[in-house]
Amino acid sequence: MAQPRELMVSTEGLTKTFKVGQRKITVLKDITLKINKASFTVICGPSGSGKTTLLNLIGGIDKPTKGKITVAGQELNDKDEDFLSEFRCSHVGFVFQAYNLVSTLTVEENVAFPMEWLRKPPEHIHQRVSELLITVGLENRATHFSAQLSGGEQQRVAFARALANDPEVILADEPTGNLDAKNAQKIVQTLQFLKSNGKTVIVSTHDQQIRVLADNIICLDEGKLASNNE
Amino acid sequence: MSNSAGFPVNDLLRRKTQTGLTVTTLTLSVASTLFLLQFSSRLGLGLTSQTSTLTLGLTAVLGQFLLFTGVLIFIIGAVLTSISVFLMMSQRTRDFALIKAVGCPNSLVGGYFMTELLTVTLVSTILGIVFGFLADFVVAVLVFSSYILPILWYPILIFFTFFVLAFLFGLQPILKAAQLSALEALSPVTYFGLTEEAKHKPLSRRALTWRIALRSLYRRQTATVRIIFLLSTVFILLTVSVAGGIIAGDTSISSIEKPIGRDTLAIGQVAMINQFKLELEKFSQKTHENSDFNYSNQQYAIPYTLIEQLQTLNSVALVDPRLVLHEEVAEQPSIALGSSTADTYDVGGYRKGQSIVIGIDPALCSGSWTIKGRFLENNAITEAVVGDSIAETMYVPNFKEGINISDPLLEGISIANGDFKIVGVVVDPINNGFVTYVQIDGLQRATGIYHNNLLIVKLSNSTGRDIAINEIETAAREYGLAVYDLNLSVEKNAAFLSSTWQTIMFLPSAILASAAICLVAYMMLSVNEQLQEFAIIRAIGAKPNIIVSISAIQSCIVLLSSSGIGLSFGTIITFIILIANPVFTPLTILVISGWILAALIAMFFLSLYPAFRASKKSILEIMI
Numbered sequence: 001m002a003q004p005r006e007l008m009v010s011t012e013g014l015t016k017t018f019k020v021g022q023r024k025i026t027v028l029k030d031i032t033l034k035i036n037k038a039s040f041t042v043i044c045g046p047s048g049s050g051k052t053t054l055l056n057l058i059g060g061i062d063k064p065t066k067g068k069i070t071v072a073g074q075e076l077n078d079k080d081e082d083f084l085s086e087f088r089c090s091h092v093g094f095v096f097q098a099y100n101l102v103s104t105l106t107v108e109e110n111v112a113f114p115m116e117w118l119r120k121p122p123e124h125i126h127q128r129v130s131e132l133l134i135t136v137g138l139e140n141r142a143t144h145f146s147a148q149l150s151g152g153e154q155q156r157v158a159f160a161r162a163l164a165n166d167p168e169v170i171l172a173d174e175p176t177g178n179l180d181a182k183n184a185q186k187i188v189q190t191l192q193f194l195k196s197n198g199k200t201v202i203v204s205t206h207d208q209q210i211r212v213l214a215d216n217i218i219c220l221d222e223g224k225l226a227s228n229n230e
Numbered sequence: 231m232s233n234s235a236g237f238p239v240n241d242l243l244r245r246k247t248q249t250g251l252t253v254t255t256l257t258l259s260v261a262s263t264l265f266l267l268q269f270s271s272r273l274g275l276g277l278t279s280q281t282s283t284l285t286l287g288l289t290a291v292l293g294q295f296l297l298f299t300g301v302l303i304f305i306i307g308a309v310l311t312s313i314s315v316f317l318m319m320s321q322r323t324r325d326f327a328l329i330k331a332v333g334c335p336n337s338l339v340g341g342y343f344m345t346e347l348l349t350v351t352l353v354s355t356i357l358g359i360v361f362g363f364l365a366d367f368v369v370a371v372l373v374f375s376s377y378i379l380p381i382l383w384y385p386i387l388i389f390f391t392f393f394v395l396a397f398l399f400g401l402q403p404i405l406k407a408a409q410l411s412a413l414e415a416l417s418p419v420t421y422f423g424l425t426e427e428a429k430h431k432p433l434s435r436r437a438l439t440w441r442i443a444l445r446s447l448y449r450r451q452t453a454t455v456r457i458i459f460l461l462s463t464v465f466i467l468l469t470v471s472v473a474g475g476i477i478a479g480d481t482s483i484s485s486i487e488k489p490i491g492r493d494t495l496a497i498g499q500v501a502m503i504n505q506f507k508l509e510l511e512k513f514s515q516k517t518h519e520n521s522d523f524n525y526s527n528q529q530y531a532i533p534y535t536l537i538e539q540l541q542t543l544n545s546v547a548l549v550d551p552r553l554v555l556h557e558e559v560a561e562q563p564s565i566a567l568g569s570s571t572a573d574t575y576d577v578g579g580y581r582k583g584q585s586i587v588i589g590i591d592p593a594l595c596s597g598s599w600t601i602k603g604r605f606l607e608n609n610a611i612t613e614a615v616v617g618d619s620i621a622e623t624m625y626v627p628n629f630k631e632g633i634n635i636s637d638p639l640l641e642g643i644s645i646a647n648g649d650f651k652i653v654g655v656v657v658d659p660i661n662n663g664f665v666t667y668v669q670i671d672g673l674q675r676a677t678g679i680y681h682n683n684l685l686i687v688k689l690s691n692s693t694g695r696d697i698a699i700n701e702i703e704t705a706a707r708e709y710g711l712a713v714y715d716l717n718l719s720v721e722k723n724a725a726f727l728s729s730t731w732q733t734i735m736f737l738p739s740a741i742l743a744s745a746a747i748c749l750v751a752y753m754m755l756s757v758n759e760q761l762q763e764f765a766i767i768r769a770i771g772a773k774p775n776i777i778v779s780i781s782a783i784q785s786c787i788v789l790l791s792s793s794g795i796g797l798s799f800g801t802i803i804t805f806i807i808l809i810a811n812p813v814f815t816p817l818t819i820l821v822i823s824g825w826i827l828a829a830l831i832a833m834f835f836l837s838l839y840p841a842f843r844a845s846k847k848s849i850l851e852i853m854i
Contacts, residue, residue: 061769061849081774081848089771100766104445109438114771116438161770 008200009035014067027053029223040195043204045220051204060084093162095172099154101146108142114164132160152183169200238345255751260358263307265365302467309460312399319403326407351396443783457752458792465796472825474804479731485600485657497685500712502530510719513659514726525555531681545698547690550596551682553589562642578641579633581624586661589673596688603654611672614650619663621655648676749837757840765852774845781841
């Protein structure tokens with residue numbers, strides 16, 4: 001008999017509404033889904049379908065208006081900002097479409113930041129930063145600032161930063177959206193590497209190369225769950 | 231509305247927060263400058279109307295103080311205005327490039343931004359002038375209980391200067407952006423300004439927070455340097471106002487206390503005592519002495535036997551016999567040598583004035599003076615020391631009368647039949663500084679009046695004050711003389727001067743408020759500019775209080791560097807330029823330090839307000 005797989009993410013009736021002036025816009029409507037540990041999930045859907053909002057809710061960057069969300073065994077609905085910060089730092093690695101590196105920190109400082117925030121020992125941080133920069137092929141750019149890197153390089157630094165604390169779940173929001181084919185290929189290789197290392201990866205993307213890696217594809221349409229092909 | 235005017239106005243309205251911040255900062259800057267200048271001008275007018283009290287020397291010191299404060303207030307306002315506009319327009323460099331990149335010609339984009347700049351500066355300066363007038367009106371009614379229309383060239387000067395400054399400083403980043411190609415302007419290297427490689431390895435979480443704070447300051451180095459310059463000027467002004475105000479207050483109070491001294495009594499005929507009291511209290515009250523009073527009357531003479539008797543009393547430390555007269559005095563010009571021995575030039579003229587002339591024995595003198603030059607030497611019967619009001623009226627250049635050079639210390643004074651060389655100028659409350667001191671023998675020889683008409687007696691510490699006064703009164707009564715406790719007049723004069731300084735010290739409070747507004751406005755712009763960065767840091771796991779930590783570090787650096795510069799220069803200016811012979815005690819230093827420390831702490835906490843507000847927002851709110 002097959003072992004029941006452990007859940008990494010589960011949502012129940014997840015709804016998110018934004019207030020724009022006097023208008024209320026519901027971006028996610030009643031989303032119920034389950035994502036297993038060590039799975040590779042792709043979230044797809046047209047622009048404005050709620051992909052980024054769903055990732056933000058899973059990453060604890062945003063809170064749902066209604067419904068329940070549990071990530072890595074933690075129910076996130078009623079948690080305060082300090083808890084969510086701690087949670088993001090320890091359990092989640094986030095890769096943004098716009099890279100979002102801290103422009104005032106160098107490459108190695110950007111990668112070290114989440115570890116510094118968890119007060120890891122300096123020796124561990126130095127070693128981990130070196131390892132991660134070698135993994136993403138940027139060991140020779142350690143002391144550069146983000147403004148001195150190309151888009152692809154910045155995205156690879158963002159991946160290295162997301163992996164710094166060895167998080168249980170990695171969220172990537174259209175990681176190849178701003179990259180050319182060559183750089184996109186390097187990101188796909190990084191994602192493959194994460195998959196082979198048993199990480200739970202959730203990627204919002206339109207990229208076919210990434211979709212082929214998926215164990216599970218969740219499609220959103222106008223904020224609703226259109227399909228969930230496990 | 232035409233399209234060219236419509237875009238800038240809509241753009242400003244769309245960016246409500248930034249536009250609001252800049253307009254508020256500029257309005258406050260113009261309003262506070264106008265208000266402070268008008269307020270100090272009202273204080274100055276108040277002082278001028280008090281010339282029947284105060285000595286002319288002290289009025290000049292207060293006037294100088296207010297003038298200097300006024301100039302600094304104007305500079306602060308001008309710098310703040312230029313910084314605000316510069317920051318606002320610098321933040322638009324990227325937008326300028328974006329509009330250019332989508333095909334809009336350089337001249338049209340330049341026109342849009344120029345219109346925005348003009349709109350913001352014009353609206354802010356007009357609002358500033360209106361609010362400045364309103365604040366002045368409210369304070370004038372509350373503090374001075376009446377409203378006189380202020381000097382009208384102040385608002386005109388402020389309006390044009392600030393408008394031109396704001397426009398020129400705002401124009402700089404627009405011109406810079408116009409010269410950049412769209413590609414250059416959009417490059418993160420140009421935008422962030424960070425191109426050097428970092429040399430140090432990350433050490434700790436605290437070190438990273440410091441690095442983000444320091445590098446953000448460095449990235450905005452033009453703005454940082456300007457705000458440090460602005461706050462340095464604020465701190466110079468604050469030091470001059472607080473330290474200068476307190477020390478100048480103490481110094482001037484000491485200057486009017488010292489000539490009489492504490493624990494001194496005056497002994498003389500009742501009429502003479504009353505007249506002397508009126509001469510002494512003229513400094514603080516609009517009283518008039520009896521102009522027909524005959525000082526030289528023989529009946530006011532003090533018997534020598536009383537002087538001898540008083541000198542034997544244990545309760546008496548010193549008996550200072552004086553001859554007090556009211557005389558017409560005349561300037562005695564002189565010739566001074568130039569740089570080469572062949573050169574000579576005329577000093578002074580033949581001006582005349584009225585003065586209380588006091589003959590004293592320098593060896594027995596109970597008072598001491600704040601003096602320019604020196605006091606009378608023993609037996610120097612042809613020397614004189616004049617009060618500051620005599621010096622300010624009879625010994626100043628008067629070009630209409632052809633007196634191009636005048637200096638009391640190079641000239642002389644004629645009293646009755648005697649000529650005296652002036653050796654010092656003193657601050658003295660008697661007759662509001664229209665007073666001349668000469669050696670008593672010299673005065674007696676010049677006037678032919680060979681008696682004393684007033685005794686100043688200094689009490690010793692050995693007996694109780696009341697017992698001593700009682701003893702002296704008993705002795706004086708035997709000769710039909712009255713005793714007056716001079717402490718009463720000294721206290722009245724000191725209280726008056728102290729209240730004058732307290733009114734002036736309202737300025738530092740207003741300046742502090744203005745400085746705090748400057749800093750908060752700067753921190754608002756600074757936090758606003760770093761919001762995206764803060765959101766990223768928080769998204770990767772930092773707690774909300776990191777925003778406050780980073781802002782606190784930045785605010786500390788800005789405040790400490792500017793207060794360091796400001797306090798150093800302020801102290802130099804206070805001591806070297808404004809107060810020649812400062813009087814300060816450990817308590818004075820404590821009070822000044824307390825004021826400045828309180829100002830620094832208040833400004834520091836106020837400056838954190840924008841960061842606290844930002845830390846309360848959610849990550850997505852900030853990112854949007």
